[in-house]
Amino acid sequence: MNRREFLKRAACISGTALVGGQEGFAAEAQPDAERYGVLVDTTFCIGCRRCEWACNEWNKNPNRPLKDFEDKGVFQTIRRTHAATFTVVNRFKNPADGTPIYVKKQCMHCESPGCLSACFVDAFKKTEKGAVLYNPDVCVGCRYCMVACPFDIPAYEYDKPLTPRVTKCTFCFDRISREDKVPACVEICPTETLRFGKREELINLAHERIRNNPRRYVDHVYGEHEVGGTSWLYLSSAPFEQIGLRTDLGKKPIPDTSKGFLFMTKVFEVIAVWPLVFAAFYALSKMKERKDTPATSSDKKKNDKHGKPT
Ligand code: SF4
Ligand code: SF4
Ligand code: SF4
Structure with a gap:
């Protein structure tokens, strides 16, 4: 997954959380x-x-x-x-x-x-x-x-x-x-x-x-x-x-009286907290990508048949 694709998915999830939050406050x-x-x-x-x-x-x-x-x-x-x-x-x-x-x-x-x-x-x-x-x-x-x-x-x-x-x-x-x-x-x-x-x-x-x-x-x-x-x-x-x-x-109903506070809590979470979570996931995915990428011919030259660096 490249960086652009990753951010697109993150934005999509954040948007869903916000929209979902607003819908959740709809009158019962x-x-x-x-x-x-x-x-x-x-x-x-x-x-x-x-x-x-x-x-x-x-x-x-x-x-x-x-x-x-x-x-x-x-x-x-x-x-x-x-x-x-x-x-x-x-x-x-x-x-x-x-x-x-x-x-x-x-x-x-x-x-x-x-x-x-x-x-x-x-x-x-x-x-x-x-x-x-x-x-x-x-x-x-x-x-x-x-x-x-x-x-x-x-x-x-x-x-x-x-x-x-x-x-x-x-x-x-x-x-x-x-x-x-x-x-x-x-x-x-x-x-x-x-x-x-x-x-x-x-x-x-x-x-x-x-x-x-x-x-x-x-x-x-x-x-x-x-x-x-x-x-x-x-x-x-x-x-x-x-x-x-x-x-x-x-x-x-409690949803009417608490919606302002709870909605702002969710906004804060999406703006301030989720980017940190996504950054951590992105870093992890990059590490995994590096680990999973097949070795290039020059890399192969550097490794012996057991995979150890020569
Ligand atoms: S304690 Fe519970 S079971 Fe006993 S009388 Fe009261 S409501 Fe009924
Ligand atoms: S208090 Fe316990 S027993 Fe009574 S309705 Fe709730 S789950 Fe059932
Ligand atoms: S708001 Fe509390 S009391 Fe009301 S349904 Fe939910 S858990 Fe039960």
């Missing part, structure tokens, strides 16, 4: 009435953590016996999801009466996902069922998705340097799409804290519960409008900021 489809969701009614949750066990089990993540999940010691700290832990339950204190409130945390499967818009190789997609899925085959490991997620969900397999993946809750897509089952965490929940169904129906159910028990609930369905809406929805007896859910996110 409006919430679809047919999509699924889960309503998490935190007023029912007893903190048994069976959902954590079932999630590990179904996703073949490292697991321990179910009995170990009765350990309440984990509630001393507020935990987040990790590469091999797609969901965690945290404990908060109701400021009104000091009673515990347990809150399950996992990917919210946003209607307009920040992770999806930040990814310039389209490693994420929002399916018709509502699940936001990740494709490790196209991921380049830039981890923009981790920065863009407003709920701090995507994790990275730092312990697998050769084949690292971004990981997060899959909404048990294999169960809800192919096996016609509810997610594993929903199935095992003994208190019906978790209710799986059509998102629109769950929103109606949530408002009905608030109407019927106005003293039990804060008058808000978390996820109905936050960041453009999420597939996982929450009900609570305490203000949502008191139970670990951000209330400063607004109703606009």
Whole structure:
């Protein structure tokens, strides 16, 4: 490959990255009435953590016996999801009466996902069922998705340097799409804290519960409008900021609010970083070319039959 051809290919790849980035920020489809969701009614949750066990089990993540999940010691700290832990339950204190409130945390499967818009190789997609899925085959490991997620969900397999993946809750897509089952965490929940169904129906159910028990609930369905809406929805007896859910996110989808920053990051990367990468590749390709070029007759004269210089 000569220098001109090399630079042409580099420019083509850079251009694709920029154009791809702009397309990635295009407005997402409006919430679809047919999509699924889960309503998490935190007023029912007893903190048994069976959902954590079932999630590990179904996703073949490292697991321990179910009995170990009765350990309440984990509630001393507020935990987040990790590469091999797609969901965690945290404990908060109701400021009104000091009673515990347990809150399950996992990917919210946003209607307009920040992770999806930040990814310039389209490693994420929002399916018709509502699940936001990740494709490790196209991921380049830039981890923009981790920065863009407003709920701090995507994790990275730092312990697998050769084949690292971004990981997060899959909404048990294999169960809800192919096996016609509810997610594993929903199935095992003994208190019906978790209710799986059509998102629109769950929103109606949530408002009905608030109407019927106005003293039990804060008058808000978390996820109905936050960041453009999420597939996982929450009900609570305490203000949502008191139970670990951000209330400063607004109703606009994250792609709308972050596109300026993320697009400029990509521009910077293409202008400042990629030329260095291409220069390194170019130098390597030239070295390889030199190595692969057949020896000329004058070179041959200089080498003996074993290839050693004479
Ligand atoms: S919660 Fe985060 S990881 Fe999940 S869909 Fe939304 S932006 Fe993506
Ligand atoms: S939906 Fe599936 S992957 Fe997501 S938290 Fe529940 S069990 Fe885990
Ligand atoms: S299984 Fe249900 S009740 Fe138990 S911690 Fe999970 S959400 Fe709460």
